[in-house]
Amino acid sequence: MASKPRTLYEKIWDQHVVDRLDDGTCLIYIDRHLVHEVTSPQAFEGLRMSGRKVRAPEKTIAVPDHNVPTTLDRDDATTMTEDSRIQVEALDKNARDFGVHYYPVSDVRQGIVHIVGPEQGWTLPGMTVVCGDSHTATHGAFGALAHGIGTSEVEHVLATQTLIQKKSKNMKVEITGKLAPGVTAKDITLAVIGKTGTAGGTGYVIEYCGEAIRGLSMEGRMTVCNMAIEGGARAGLIAPDETTFEYCKGRPHAPKGAQWEAAMEWWKTLYSDDDAHWDKVLTIKGEDIAPVVTWGTSPEDVLPITAKVPAAADFTGGKVGAAQRSLDYMGLTPGTPLNEVAIDTVFIGSCTNGRIEDLRAAAAILKGKKVKDGLRAMVVPGSGLVRAQAEEEGLADIFKDAGFEWRLAGCSMCLAMNPDQLAPGERCASTSNRNFEGRQGFKGRTHLMSPAMAAAAAITGKLTDVREMM
Amino acid sequence: MDKFDKLTGVAAPMPLVNIDTDMIIPKQFLKTIQRSGLGANLFDEMRYDREGNEVPDFVLNQPAYREAEILVAGENFGCGSSREHAPWAIKDFGIRCVIAPSFADIFYNNCFKNGILPIALPQEAVDVLMKDAEKGSNARMSVDLEAQTVTTSDGEVFTFELDSFKKHCLMEGLDDIGLTMAKEASIDSYEAQAAQARPWV
Numbered sequence: 001m002a003s004k005p006r007t008l009y010e011k012i013w014d015q016h017v018v019d020r021l022d023d024g025t026c027l028i029y030i031d032r033h034l035v036h037e038v039t040s041p042q043a044f045e046g047l048r049m050s051g052r053k054v055r056a057p058e059k060t061i062a063v064p065d066h067n068v069p070t071t072l073d074r075d076d077a078t079t080m081t082e083d084s085r086i087q088v089e090a091l092d093k094n095a096r097d098f099g100v101h102y103y104p105v106s107d108v109r110q111g112i113v114h115i116v117g118p119e120q121g122w123t124l125p126g127m128t129v130v131c132g133d134s135h136t137a138t139h140g141a142f143g144a145l146a147h148g149i150g151t152s153e154v155e156h157v158l159a160t161q162t163l164i165q166k167k168s169k170n171m172k173v174e175i176t177g178k179l180a181p182g183v184t185a186k187d188i189t190l191a192v193i194g195k196t197g198t199a200g201g202t203g204y205v206i207e208y209c210g211e212a213i214r215g216l217s218m219e220g221r222m223t224v225c226n227m228a229i230e231g232g233a234r235a236g237l238i239a240p241d242e243t244t245f246e247y248c249k250g251r252p253h254a255p256k257g258a259q260w261e262a263a264m265e266w267w268k269t270l271y272s273d274d275d276a277h278w279d280k281v282l283t284i285k286g287e288d289i290a291p292v293v294t295w296g297t298s299p300e301d302v303l304p305i306t307a308k309v310p311a312a313a314d315f316t317g318g319k320v321g322a323a324q325r326s327l328d329y330m331g332l333t334p335g336t337p338l339n340e341v342a343i344d345t346v347f348i349g350s351c352t353n354g355r356i357e358d359l360r361a362a363a364a365i366l367k368g369k370k371v372k373d374g375l376r377a378m379v380v381p382g383s384g385l386v387r388a389q390a391e392e393e394g395l396a397d398i399f400k401d402a403g404f405e406w407r408l409a410g411c412s413m414c415l416a417m418n419p420d421q422l423a424p425g426e427r428c429a430s431t432s433n434r435n436f437e438g439r440q441g442f443k444g445r446t447h448l449m450s451p452a453m454a455a456a457a458a459i460t461g462k463l464t465d466v467r468e469m470m
Numbered sequence: 471m472d473k474f475d476k477l478t479g480v481a482a483p484m485p486l487v488n489i490d491t492d493m494i495i496p497k498q499f500l501k502t503i504q505r506s507g508l509g510a511n512l513f514d515e516m517r518y519d520r521e522g523n524e525v526p527d528f529v530l531n532q533p534a535y536r537e538a539e540i541l542v543a544g545e546n547f548g549c550g551s552s553r554e555h556a557p558w559a560i561k562d563f564g565i566r567c568v569i570a571p572s573f574a575d576i577f578y579n580n581c582f583k584n585g586i587l588p589i590a591l592p593q594e595a596v597d598v599l600m601k602d603a604e605k606g607s608n609a610r611m612s613v614d615l616e617a618q619t620v621t622t623s624d625g626e627v628f629t630f631e632l633d634s635f636k637k638h639c640l641m642e643g644l645d646d647i648g649l650t651m652a653k654e655a656s657i658d659s660y661e662a663q664a665a666q667a668r669p670w671v
Contacts, residue, residue, distance in 0.1 A: 018656050019653055019656045021635060031671045038500050042503065083502070087501050124670070132552055149576065150552055150553075150557075150576060150580035151554040152554060153579070159650075160654075162650060164650065199574070202574065232575065262669070317487075318486070321486065417497045417501070436490045436493065436550060437492065437515065442515060
């Protein structure tokens, strides 16, 4: 008997339903729970107060990332503020007391939770993955159903290994054809948000597909899914294929031997059926995507680098006021060519673009070049292992020779909870994911872009079309 | 968790779209290991200048809205990070209900875990409520969760949609974890079955 055609999302969902109420509210089993120091202390405290245990400590992985300094002297506890230190120490203690897997700051495998999970083989196709962090969407690159949750839900998952959920709608985002030179995964994901808006994905799980997506490495796919949340979606997904299996094989926590074969058999069924129902479809031609930057304070404020700063009057509805507020905050004059906007700082890193391929792309532009005089530029690898690999490949020397600071792993200036911050009025070319007011520091100004574009900006001291340097 | 049934109070107007969680509670306040005390820093970077003085124009600093219990805002309220510190700060300030044309998914869910009612209404309805909120402290808005209605100070009534399970939990002040723990047998049997089907997990 033929079963009803299903999307990839529906296949993973069905596999994880523990219990279902009449109104469609379900209890979903969680295969992997990632934990960091900022959104977990109140959850562990809740367990203590009610005398509860972590139900599946073997499926729970903790790593400090948001607060940790990325300077080379971070072994010195005084490099952290008192409150940051307390939060990291609380995670140390909670990981120990509740017996979960843990990568402390001193471990070379430490890094941003969304980079460590895949790197260690914790994230695998068909899994459900949650974390008290909106960028959990990253793990969708493996064909895993992955999304961010609040601290109350973190406590719920710790106690029960399940989550109460209602099924989302299905949205397909297809990127057809090939990408033009100089266009990367970051440009894809920003271009999609530019089209849908930051609320266009609300209520949906997005599956990204099409030739341009298939052509991406796992690193690139993670960049695309990472920002699904910036489009408002609950999660982003990419069906697993040979690229995925190749990446997973041999990772420390990936299955081995007969279990690998059994896993592969199931993983190969993880795709959307031809006749599956989509509630919404967006198709973009790969060749139409240009290298992009953001000009405003919402990730939907996306334009090709060849464009000009817009005016508030170019928008409609509530966006008119928001655009004016953004222009004032960003200190930009409508009509100014984007490639004439001067910057003070370059930040390369984050769970969006802190992986080895990102560093390779930036280094390829920077090789033999120098950072513009007076500019502050830093590279923060996403994990200790990314850092080590970049050093082995000679990328670290390229960055250092160009005048970049070569840092230790952490979230760093993506959200500036550690000492890496913008001063008021400073303008940053950033490979991170959010350009919100104050995100990288009080009154700091953020332009989001790809690692190659950030590297180009570092050389010229202004927003720059990377294609002119290739 | 606190129960929610009816609320009548001052509504503060924030006619801005895409109010993100970094605006609601900036990252420097995420370093707490407690849930309480964040109300003082709600909308911190809009509400105070660098020296910590109040910005007089900001709505919650205006005499009429200092005791606001309802917030009326633009679409996509609460977008951005998963930080539950955002609803914790809203609640700690004294706001129990946020009304907007739409909400970001994670923020919306987080509200229900903290006894806050997020109400999504069509833009035209929110426009009317925004005008009502702009009248100041003499105009008190009413919310009735049981009836699923919002009533303006002039008596105009709007009905809103809400998931029945979420409504039930909020009205009864139910603890999700307690509810799920009662289904432990189902979780046990799921795990036993999954260990067979997907032993690598």
